[in-house]
Amino acid sequence: MLNHLNQIAGDNDLVKLLGDFNKTFVGYVYGMRFDEVLVLTNDAWKHGVDGIPHNSFLIAAGFNPEKFHNADNIDKEVLLLRVLEPASLPQDGDFVRTRIEHHQRRTADEKLPGDINDGMDPITHAELQTGGLRCRILGTFYMQDGKLRLGSDIENFMTLSRLRAYKPMGNALKTIVNHVNPEVKQKAEDDSRKAGFNSIPSPINIGTVRYTSTARMHRAKTEDLVDVQIQPSDFLARRTAVLGMTRTGKSNTVKTTVSAVALAALTDGIKIGQLIFDINGEYANATSQDDGSSIADVFSNTVCYRAIDTPDRQHFRDLRINFYEQPNIALGLLEQLSRETRGNAQDITTFLTSSLDEPDPREHSPHNRWQVRRAVFYCVLHAAHYPSPKNFKVEFPVSQQVVNLVQVQLPADFPSTISRGNNQQFYQLTLDQATVWFTAARQVNRASPLPSSSGRGWVDSSLEAYLNILVNESSGGTYIRGYRQLQEYVDYHSNSRQGDVVQEILGLLYDGQIVILDLSAGPVSIRETLSKRVAVAVFNRQFDVLNSGAQPINIVIYVEEAHNLIGRDAKLTDTWPRIAKEGAKAKIAFVYATQEPSSVHPNILANTENWFVTHLNNDDELRSLGKFYDFGDFLRSLKSAQDVGFARIKTLSAPFVIPTQINRFTPSEIKEEIIKINSQNGKI
Template identity: 80%
Template sequence: MADIFNQIASDGDLVKLLGDYDKSFVGYVYGMRFDEVLVLTNDAWKHAVNGLPHNSFLVAAGFNPSKVADADIIDQEVILLRVLEPVSLPQDTDFIRTRIEHHQRRTFDEKLPGDVNDGMDPMTHAELQAGGLRCSILGTFYMDENGLLRLGSDIENFMTLSRLRAYKPIGNALSMIVNHVNPEVKKKAEEEAQKAGFTKISPITIGTVRYTSTARMHRAQKDTLVDVQIQPTDFLARRTAVLGMTRTGKSNTVKTTVSAVAIAAMKDGIKVGQLIFDVNGEYANATSQDDGSSIAEVFSDTICYRAIDTPDRPHFKDLRINFYEQPNIALGLLDQLSKETRGNAQDITTFLTSSLDQPDASERGPFNRWQVRKAAFYCILNAAQYRAPNSFIVEFPVNQQVINLVKPELSANFPGTISRGNNQQFYSLSLEKATEWFKAARRVNRVAKLPSSTGGDWVDSSLEAYLNVLTNESSGGTYIRGYRQIQEYVDYHSDSRQGDVVEEILKFLYSGRIVILDLSAGPVSIRETLSKRIATAVFNRQFDVLNSGKHPMNVVLYVEEAHNLIGKDKALTDTWPRIAKEGAKAKIAFVYATQEPSSVHPNILANTENWFVTHLNNDDELKSLGKFYDFGHFLKSLKAAQDVGFARIKTLSSPFVIPTQINRFTPSEIKAEIADILNQNK
């Protein structure tokens, strides 16, 4: 009967973690603490398993794999280890003396390696192979009361006289380790996926296990590579950091992630909007790194925006706004852009800080004044050479007294007013004629104040500033920069844009599309101003849905050069820090890439769930990274290894860092997978 139980147990998951234990044995645990163990190994055992790379995984067990059922309950567990460094054995001094003496006695003919024992007697040779390894304890695998494999993140006990044997997991055993997700974590992920609309959650293969830059032995054959998988729900409504120097695989990681999320959503027929703030233009445009393709080409329904005219690329939409169509937004944008250059000129400051937000039409006085200010604003734009849409007409109301007083200052053939309801007179003029009229009104008003229909001044302080800006002259008659102050921002305006670009982007995003904002062309300052406006709109929309008691749709935001947006000096009440800090509540996933993790706001780093780290060449950056999870084990490797795509990843579902070679973004394979999904959905 005992043999039957042992047979059943030997086929269980605990034993599977040891792999082919007859061949994977590498040593004995001879020292133990709650966080580390010391392993006695030797060169022969390491040779048999193709070496023990730095940061590789080991497993240690105190039971006989063929007689698990006979083991004490306390021994029915497997401890997961990570190889950190060699350590000295007590007899190392004698070993070193013996090795030196042996080399000193060598003859000239023994300069090259000899037989397997290298000139020593077999007993001495065997003893001199012994060495120690210091290993970190990552956790304990055990079977719970439901017969499911679980991983605890520590150990319950340590033995002074340990029975533990160490094994090197490869193949299926290694796959079980790096892709293990505890039952309760998996259940919660499934529940979150169902809320998001997924009927099932298939793990995404992000790459393969890679321990070191030198990958001659442990990655010698493709059929022995072990896939590293992540859960799609790890990214949805989470924060993800992609850290590393330029040309070490950050953008490849982001592209792989974008593709994985899009395909996961496609398989289940749900909507996940993805918005990429593409600072360098590498996601919207094909590069040599993408096999001549891009995200936009692989996913044909991707929407791309640029902040310049692109007649050679008609598929790009205009990211800019039409200043004539959205004067309130345009004036606010000009205010932001000119804060550092406008100086203290009172008229210019009054003009730029005023509001063109439309008041309630039932409030006739404020509504009329708004219409007049808006008309004057159009004239200022025209003077500053902001190109207007074809046949653009300026309309504004005027009372009869003002019409009569200004008329003598106008040309003989100047158009008359149009009568509207409520005894109101409106001018309907071209930009040139409207400019002529406002300049004439200013001249008259300087001599005698133009009266309003309510008995006050028709030209209030705000309109006076507008007219002074239009004429480049202060009320006292001195020169001011006036409309020339805003001429340098003409590139932010598009006369062909129709409709609010932000609303348009949100429409595409909430239809489940990938939207790419190519910020590599056009004014540099547009990265912050327009990006912030769009990000704010996404944030507000998501929280409006959440606060209404509904479930927001999942949205993923990708940001390059993130240290400029969520840096240490940024207030947590600013838009980008709020997205990073609070966005998860409203189903906003935030993926940020940077070369400078030390420059990112520490509060945001502390709340980041997923990490992809490639090469960092600076000790200060590595020091800031070493504070999180078990990245401290990899600092030397991260500084030395510059291999593209060689990352150390920590995801929400995994309790420890996994060294991984990220899969290359391969358009042909992704297109084939998309075609298969579309065929299955027919």
């Protein structure tokens, strides 16, 4: 009967946390508060567990694991601890004095270490091994309804503590770092089903437990490595910070996250759009750090964009817009770009602040005037040396009366062919021909206003400003910069692009693809302007779908150098802060990477659910980080340890920070996983 009870005790999840308790024992709790405990240990016990590293986990229990069934109910719990630093003992002064006196009595041949007692008597040597440890209480493991749970505090502390301390290893440590409470797991499953998953996505191994930069003992063998798992659902409609200095593994972490989300979506056959603002070209292009592969090489459903002409048109699409194809968007972009440099001259202000949005074709007069303004706009672009699409023609309606009046100012060989349709006649001219015609029309109109069927004059105030810009002359005959003011923005234009790039990107995201905006090439101003335009469109589309009563799909946005976009002085009504602050409502997940957490808007930091932090070398940045969760315990190691991929992780599902060596982004393994998933889904 007793053996049967012991067997039941050994199967209890609380007892399992102690592992092989005869080998994992490291000391006694001799002091306790609601947030900390003091542990009495010695060198022999540390030796038995290969040391107790800084920031390592310990657990403490007040029951006898061999007689768990006899334990009082109040003792049936396990405290989770983190080692912070050594703690002083009352007798430390005597210990130091004894050690000094022993060293002073050494002879010349005792300079090198001696036997196991190093010249002391066994009793003295054993006493001098004793030391204290100060540990943070991270929570309490206990059983409820037959399931293991973790509370984030303790209910009581005993002045005369019966707690023994153990170092969790192997499966016990794996259980601790990957524990998710039942209600959290149920919430994640409910959210996952709403997002289209069949159930909660399988967790992925993000890395292995690593306590210190010096990892000679606790990571000596492969079997010593304990996997740290994260839930892909933690990143959907959440904010994630990836913080650390350059070359400490930020981009590797982001790539691993992108892969995790993509694999989870592939497994369940759902659509999750991922949009990467690639400042340094690390995701669109292969690098030596990733076995010569990139995200684009690994996932076939990846589309890359650049804001420059590139010979690799098959791999990179053009992020810019075609000003001739989308004149309304082009004019708005020019207005935005020139606000600080154009001054307040009347013609350029009227020109840039006008609208080229198409009126209802049934409203003939406004629609005709729009077509004429659009035609002049094309001529302005041409004059400013914006390359036009091949064989581009300018078409605009014109009455025979206006044709006859302008004809006298045109060269004798000017083409007189006019198209007819819809009870109207149209000029269809090359850009050079149209420029000549509108220049002549302006001259005629200055002498005597050209008539129109409406009686208001064919050249209204808006068209007059357009014509003045075209010829670099004001209505009074003085020189103005005109179209020359637009020449500096020619790099924003692509004469090869077809269709609205923003709508194209939105379509790809809603099709569940990965879109990478390679912003490493091209002028900074172009990158910022075009990327913001895409971000605004994503934000508006998601909220439009949400406000219509439908469910938007999940979209994950990744941003490098995020302090430039969501800085602490940014207005929360600006585009990027709104995405970071409000996007979760419309299923926009925001993953931001930066070296400067103190420069990120505090409101956004305060609402960030997931954290990946590597090395930070600045005390100001560390103090900023120390305000969140239990990162304060890691500030010293974050400053000193510069190992690539050595991160401290806090995710939505995990109630405490876990020191982790992030797995290296390995394209070959991911490709194998993709093949495996496709095979299981019958796609191969």
